[in-house]
Amino acid sequence: MDYLTTAASAFIGLFKAGGKVFMGYMTDIIPLLITAINALVSFIGEDRVNRFMSKLTKFTLLRYTLLPILGVFFFTNPMCYTAGRFLPEKYKPAYVDSCVSFLHPVTGLFPHANSAELFVFLGIASGFSKAGGDQTKLAMLYALTGIVVILIRGIVTERFSMFFFKRNGNTNILNQEMDVNDLKKTNAKEA
């Protein structure tokens, strides 16, 4: 009988330990997901962001840094990819790569942008702060490094896509240039 009791309490202990961790998350993390940023995003409005973004696409440096950052911040996952429509076809894969690579680095500072996948950051960050580290500093560095990484990813993937376009004979895509300022507003609204 004693044996059974020990076994049962050990079994329940498993879940009690889980519950303790859960309550820790509730008090630590949920306050981070405040409503203010969601409100800010809707005050600024999609139209204004769209107009600004369409002007950024000409420069490689901005195309793989500021464009994905704005997309992720304002449209969040997964609608951030829609900003790809401002780009000529040949740059779209590279934009997707740099955009998706920023979806996790952003969560440390701005959890609203990808709240469903917060734990990619939090799993490591909670251990980091447990060991005595400053979680905000880690979040800052994660975002900063993320920006460097998405720029490199954008440029490398751009090269790779040029190679595959050439190999598959998609010359029409390679030669296609698009004047982004020609984009009609209806196009933006449709998406």
Next chain:
Amino acid sequence: MSNYKSVTVNKGSHGWGGPLVIQPTDEKPYVISVTGGGIDPVAQKIADLTGAKVVDSFENPIPKEQTFAAVINCGGTARSGVYPKMKIPTINTVAITPAGPLAKYIKEDIFVSGVDSSNVDAGGEALEKDTSEESEPQKQDTAAATVTNNSGSSKKEETGFLKLIDVVGKVAGDFVNTFYQAGRDTIDTLIKNVLPFMAFVATLVGIINYSGIGKVLANILSPLAGNIVGLVILSIICALPFLSPILGPAGVIAAVVGTLIGQQIGTGVVPMYLALPALFAIDAQAGCDFIPVALTLGEAEPDTITSGTPAMLFSRLLTAPIAVLIAYGFSFMLR
């Protein structure tokens, strides 16, 4: 109506939504399989029963305008919402309920989940019902429109002072409403996305800590996660083009591996400054499951998707270790 037949797709066990009655047309002859590992049996059966063509969206993307149904295997929330948003009937082989930022597009008349090939039956004629259902909200819309028109015309008769009050009230109302809606959105994602995941990870962590599996895992993980060479190897494994699309969905695997490494950092087995490179090592596969869908969202042409998907997969093999090394360079600030 041509020689295409219709099929009825019912929800599977623990599934949600449906039943969907779908039928290809001459303009929309394709059923696409967005499952990342060849053509799903469900998509194949739909194609067999309807006489439609089935294509693997990863290998041979086709424009959304020519798609009459999409078969997906998304356990997360993103893909499940994308196709309903584009008004394409969506069949998910994973049993999920609507959640995530696109939950409002996931409706019973366009989405069905938990489906396997036994849930697909020939025939079905719910099309008439659909149209009658559609016309009703339209009527309501027009009714609502007339109501607002009426109130609009009565406002015109008001005097200047009343107009001012009206404007102030409207601005204040907008302000309050925006915050209120933002609050609603936040709580909504919290309940639908964040809390369930928290519960899952918390249980996992609890079990690992309490049962002593943690020590065993530490022995396995610390040679890989405990030094920079191991992290670079981990990132390359995650970025292998045949593995990355499988490891990607919803960041679950990244989160689990991250939690395990986090545990080791917490106990001091793994040095603290490796937290930053580790974040990039576990994330090498991010989004690789999602490339065709993401490109479709950016209104890319099918040819772009065909070339862009391998471009991104192979590029990761190069950029994943670079990312870890860059993060290692930055990590001196954490020491």
